[in-house]
Amino acid sequence: MQPEFWHERWSSNRIGFHRDAPLPLLVTHWPTLDLPADARVFVPLCGKSLDMVWLAGRGHRVLGVELSEMAVRQFFEERGLVPQVHATAAGAHHVAGPYELIVGDAFGLDAAVLADCAAVYDRAALIALPPALRRTYAATAWRRLPTACRGLLVTLEYPQAEKAGPPFSVEADEVHALLDADWRVDAIERRDILANEPGFVAEGVTALSTVVYRVERRG
Numbered sequence: 001m002q003p004e005f006w007h008e009r010w011s012s013n014r015i016g017f018h019r020d021a022p023l024p025l026l027v028t029h030w031p032t033l034d035l036p037a038d039a040r041v042f043v044p045l046c047g048k049s050l051d052m053v054w055l056a057g058r059g060h061r062v063l064g065v066e067l068s069e070m071a072v073r074q075f076f077e078e079r080g081l082v083p084q085v086h087a088t089a090a091g092a093h094h095v096a097g098p099y100e101l102i103v104g105d106a107f108g109l110d111a112a113v114l115a116d117c118a119a120v121y122d123r124a125a126l127i128a129l130p131p132a133l134r135r136t137y138a139a140t141a142w143r144r145l146p147t148a149c150r151g152l153l154v155t156l157e158y159p160q161a162e163k164a165g166p167p168f169s170v171e172a173d174e175v176h177a178l179l180d181a182d183w184r185v186d187a188i189e190r191r192d193i194l195a196n197e198p199g200f201v202a203e204g205v206t207a208l209s210t211v212v213y214r215v216e217r218r219g
């Protein structure tokens with residue numbers, strides 16, 4: 001998936017992945033992480049997700065990274081916020097209130113940028129990437145998060161032969177293969193969502209589940 005793919009999705013407003021409310025699985029499971037309210041949360045491949053607004057509503061600071069400047073601009077505009085912008089090697093940092101969103105490549109963030117993230121939230125990020133980029137993503141952004149960082153990873157599972165991604169199906173075996181070296185990974189909920197996803201049914205998908213993992217960075 002080249003950056004152009006995503007820029008084209010944003011410029012043509014084909015952003016079916018964007019939800020107009022926080023993800024119910026986030027609302028259910030985030031409190032079980034028992035994080036301090038002011039913990040900083042890393043949201044990779046953040047789009048303009050309202051999950052960031054929900055996290056900020058709990059008192060968290062949010063560090064997002066997103067390739068699309070259009071997505072980041074829309075996020076702030078829709079909140080009525082005017083961000084301060086400064087550039088670093090990571091990209092263009094847009095800062096307002098509890099939000100710092102970097103217009104840049106998640107794979108290029110170094111450990112210093114991520115150093116004070118006590119938490120991570122991955123929804124529609126790992127599953128947005130094809131297999132080779134998933135390995136790059138795990139070996140860069142995820143590996144560079146600090147010890148004891150904890151959070152949630154939300155995936156989809158469906159017969160990949162029935163539909164082309166994104167979103168891709170990422171099975172539990174792959175999640176463990178990608179993350180187990182650095183992270184403790186526990187599946188905490190698996191839910192059949194096929195009936196809620198008519199788009200998948202229309203494309204011929206016969207089974208669809210979402211899985212929530214609790215993750216914690218090892219020392």
Ligand SMILES: C[S@@+](CC[C@H](N)C(=O)[O-])C[C@H]1O[C@@H](n2cnc3c(N)ncnc32)[C@H](O)[C@@H]1O
Nearest residue numbers: 006017045046047049066067105106123124128
């Ligand atoms: C499927 S969308 C999900 C957005 C968001 N997580 C949500 O739940 O609405 C994936 C997003 O990742 C962005 N993206 C893709 N590759 C990226 C990369 N290497 N670094 C930063 N953002 C990236 C895309 O522009 C797109 O907005």
